[in-house]
Amino acid sequence: GSTKEVVSVSNMGISKRGPIIEGRDRLLLEFSDGSVCMSDGQKLSYTTRIHLVCSRGTVSMGPRFLMYQNCTANFMWETRAACAISTTKNNSCAVVDPNTGLELNLQLLASKTGYKTRANGKDFLVNICSDVAECGQGMAGCELEDGHPSSPVGVEKTLQYSTDGLLKLTYKGPLDDPTATRDTFTINFVCDPNSHPGSLKLVREDLSSLPNHVVHDVLFEFSTALACIPAPVDCQFSDSQGNKYDLSHLIRDNNDSPWIAIETDRVKSRTFFINVCKPLPPLQDCPVGPLGACGVIDGKHYNLGYIQSTPQVAEGGSISIMYQNGDPCGPTSRYSTRIILECDDNPGSPMFDREDGCEYVFIWRTSEACPIRKTQGDNCRVRDPKTGYEFDLSSLKGRDYPVRNDKYIYHLSVCGGLQRDVCSSKDTGGRSVSSCQVDGNSHKIAGMANQVLSYVGDQLILNYTDGDTCHKIYTRSTEIFFSCHPDRHPGTPEFIKETPDCTYMFSWPTALACVPVKTTSCSYNDGQGHSYDLSTLAMDSRNWEVEPSTVDTTKRFYINVCRSLVQQEGLWKCPSSAASCVKVGDKYVSLGQVESGPTWDGNVLKLQYTSGQACPDGRRNRSSIIRFKCDKDRVDSRPTLISALEDCVYTFLWLTAAACPLNSTQHDNCRVTNPATGHLFDLNALTKDGGYTVYHHQDHRKMFRMNICGSVTNSGCGPDTAVCIKDASTAVKCSVQNGSTLIDLTPLIHVNGYYTATDEAVDQSDGSPDFYINICLPLNPIPGVTCPAGAAVCMDPDSGPPVDIGRTTSGPEINSETGEVSITYHSSTKCAADPEQNYTSTIIFTCQRGLELGSPQMLRLQECVYLFEWATPIVCSDATNTSDCHLTDSQLQFTFDLSALSSEVQ
Structure with missing residues (x-):
């Protein structure tokens, strides 16, 4: 028979208790009493343990399998759900969520007239982060009595945000000296994706009477899309075949320009901005909130859908991302966006494909949509096959890293032997010890030195084996998982757990596990129907070398387009963050890093790289300007150095067909020519006897019979039919x-x-x-x-x-x-x-x-x-029995116990 995936264990554990706190920002979820499991002749039950570790970021990482032993499966899950709740307070109008890095800027809600609400027979007027003239000079809110302001507030303001989602703005009024009290307006912000910019509602009004004074405290609720925190989106995922994917390199942060979709329809006056796995960076005039896509159509800005779901992999390997719940479209619908990513050799750019009702569909052929490959390297180095970047942990060599847990101290070294005199009394046959478990005077070897580094998914893994005997049948070993944390230089190892077979597991958040390769949008749309795409010039295995100069032969310039330079073998020393670099003798100098996508300058496209190495004057940093000029006949060309001002600002000119506006052409006989290169595509070879059969992805009674460059035979739709749709006319009663x-x-x-x-x-x-x-x-x-x-x-x-x-x-x-x-x-x-x-x-x-x-x-x-x-x-016949707070289903043979939800009413 054929290879197939089947369920081997249907119950890997049942949730019987809540999370256990293992330490700050660390939780344990345990599911026990699963199906029966035999281990070493013992009858056990399957158990699943998930170690949750705090990871502050909007990109969610799914659980990672650690190991399986003695009927227990162990996973580690880096997630912001494991982060301890913290509260931030300031007197400005913007606050940053420490878990996600998302800035909540309420200044965007400032209104010229403020927000009014009526309750308890009164009118209340409040502005957000700005004064409101009707309440008096310098005041942000008040109560209106017959149009006259009373209880004005705004002398002081405080913005408070808790990572459990509470966003609160407090205004205080002038101090009443005799009573030392102030009127207070408190505004709680509530997420409402459909409220732009927002609406005000009174929740509670408290009046406290003091001699000759009434203290006025009012609680409001302000509903706005600006208060919506995007749900964490898992940018790493797997398909049904076990292939793993990672789209995190397509994320655009606040410092980046968003992806701009290209299109060949010159009639339309529109521009589309897109992000992946994170909300769009702030864009002028685009609606507020965690948008995944924004469209500028005929001068108007539209929300084309919110970030809310994890990418999905289809059977053919294409990846679909859906953004839904955008601005209203017609009387009953809302705009949505669907991005279909397909594996390709080049970085690529998103391309507008079609408008399907209220849904905008984009096709994106990119190397980032290809499955992840697992690689190994020696000498404490390993190369990422996707970006070409080589990870190097050699800087961690030469020192010991002690890690303490409840009972033991573990001494670790990286890619070499321990420096300290621990486990030194053991006979190791001349081999170096890299991991040692210490309990007082008792020393146990937990792994011998090894320099083989593995790169799996987004983690570096170092394994040390052949330690001392444990439980008479196992040998001790150590696994260290290095994960990317840009702010840890170099970070420290953290103990995760000891497995039943004596494998000691550690996590090590460090910047050394980050890929410094930076990419940016490589397309430009002038909003008048002309699109440009330079992504065909972006290299992922080598770099562009500038045309050699006949004047100065001592310098060699290297450039990549819209992404960092690809690190090369041998004596290559260009900084990994550089997108432009010059070699002078044996010295390599960065001429700038990727900053933003191309812009239009006169009649050429301009790409600018900044933040290179320091200029000779010591006041500035080197930068590069690359000007791309359309030349339809220059399909395979290279950039030329035009000027180098004060060895600081380098300007290059590149005559290339890639800088020409995108065109579309039509031909007959199933052949078409690429207008940029002249290459002829012929699809006649795809014609197939009997055609192709495809089922509808939702309605499986609907079948599509089709052919390429030919008709479908025996389809029941006529002799010259190219696509025949068959829909089962009767629904099967089940x-x-x-x-x-x-x-x-x-x-x-x-x-x-x-x-x-x-x-x-x-x-x-x-x-x-x-x-x-x-x-x-x-x-x-x-x-x-x-x-x-x-x-x-x-x-x-x-x-x-x-x-x-x-x-x-x-x-x-x-x-x-x-x-x-x-x-x-x-x-x-x-x-x-x-x-x-x-x-x-x-x-x-x-x-x-x-x-x-x-x-x-x-x-x-x-x-x-x-x-x-x-x-x-x-x-089976079904019946239910209830007793107290228990309900037993005879069909499922399962008892639902709701007693844990009961509590005394205080």
Whole structure:
């Protein structure tokens, strides 16, 4: 049969208690009492432990597998959910969330007229971060009585933000000297994605009477999209095949310019700004809030959707990102954005593809959408295959790093032996010790020196093995996980845990694990229908070398476009952050780093790199200006040095076809020519007998038959049809009535996956076949298995193509005498035993109480009928019993205990 993914352990643990605090900014989640597990002859139950470590950032990292031992699976999860709640207070109008780095700037809510609300028969007028004239000079709020201000506030203001989401602005009025009191207006800001800029509402008004004075304290609620903190988006994810992806290099921060989508439709006057995994950097006139995309259409700015969901990988490897809930579009809809990223050799730029109703669709072919590859390197170095950057931990050599936990002190070194006299009395055969566990006078070797560094996902991993014997059967070992934290130079190791087989695990947040390669948007849109894209000039394996000068042959200039230089082998010493660099003899000097995307200057595109090494005058830093001029005939050209002012500002000119406005062309006969290069594309080779079959990703009864550069034969749509859409006209009922009880099989439907069954008893001359099954719907596409279109039950023999053995059904039936529920599928495949009949497949459902839905098992082939049995709680009679705060479901054999939610009312 074919390779397939199956559930091997359905219950890896049940949540029985809340999180445990392991230390500041460290939590432990434990799920215990899972399925039965055998380990070394002992009967145990599966357990899952997730170690949560505080990571302050809007980009969420999913849990990382650490190891599995003695029926216990261990994961580490860096997340801001593990960060201790902190409160920030200042008297300005902007505050930075210490967990996400997101700046909440309330100055954008300042209004010329303020915000008014009426409650308790009174009018209240408040402005945000600005005065309001009606309340008096220098005042930001007041109560209006018949149009006259009273209880003015604004002499003092305080902005307070807590990382649990509370954002509060407090105004205080003038001091009343006799009573030493002040009137106070407190405004709590509430996230409302649909409120632009915001609305004011009174929550509570307190009046405290003192002799000859009334103290006025008012609590308001201000609803605004500006108070919305974006949900953490996981920029690292996996597909169903186990491939890992990382889009974090596409993130644009506040210091970067956003991605600008390119398009070839010159009629439209519009510009699209896009970000990935984080909200857009602040843009003038774009709506406030955590936007993923903003559109400038005919001079107006629109919210095209909020950051809110993790990227999804389709079966073909393309990645989809959805931004939804944008500005209103028509009377009932809202704008949304869909970005489809596809793996490519070049960095690429997002390209506008189409407008589908209220949804804007972009295609982005980029090397960042390719699966991550795992690599290893020696001598404490390893190269990232995607960026070409070489990590080097050699600077951590030559010193010891002590780490203390509750019982032991661990002494670690990096890529070399320990310097301190610990574990030195051991006979190591001349090998150096890199990890030592110390408990008073007891020293245990926890790993020998090793310089092999691994790069997996976004982590560097160093393994030390061959330590002292532990529990008589294991040898001690150490694993150190280095993760990127730009503010840790070089950081320190932190103990995570000791595993049952005596592996000591440490995390080490450090800037040395960060990829310093910086990229920026490489496209420009003039808003008048002209788009430019320089991303074809961006290099990811080598760099551009400037045309050699005939005057000064001692200098060699290296440039990359819209990204940092690619680090090279040998004597290369250009700084890793540089995007422009000059070699003078043996010396390498940075001429600037990537700052922002291209801009328009006169009749050329201009790219500027800043913050290079210091200029000779000591007051400035070196910078580079690259001017790209359109020349349709210069497809393969290089930049030329124009000037070098005071060895400080370097200007280059690049005549290239990449700087020409993007064009689109149309040709006949399924051929088209690239207007920039003249290359002819011919798609006639994709024409296929019988065409291609594709299922709708949501409605699996809808099937698309299509061909490329030709018609689809036998489609039922006519002889010259290129695309034929088939939609099942009748919906299959997936339930059956048993007296007064409805037996519903819809929980068994696989919307995305499929069920498998294998049986050795089926007599096949070529071995044991695999069976793929879905309930009440056709099978979804199966990687590597081309089941006939529309089949709900498919047999895949060891040799030969898969066979349809069941597609149409009238739904489940019940035997009135036995009460047995079954479903029968009829196929279009002739039966080998009786060619007068077609194969059918019957699934008999039997009652098996419990939490697991079960899966089909092959029984036998009975002439032309394939029989399957499926034990599941779905067909069991259901009853519930309640006692106190407990509810027991007899079908699931599970008791829901709500007593933990009860508490005394204070």
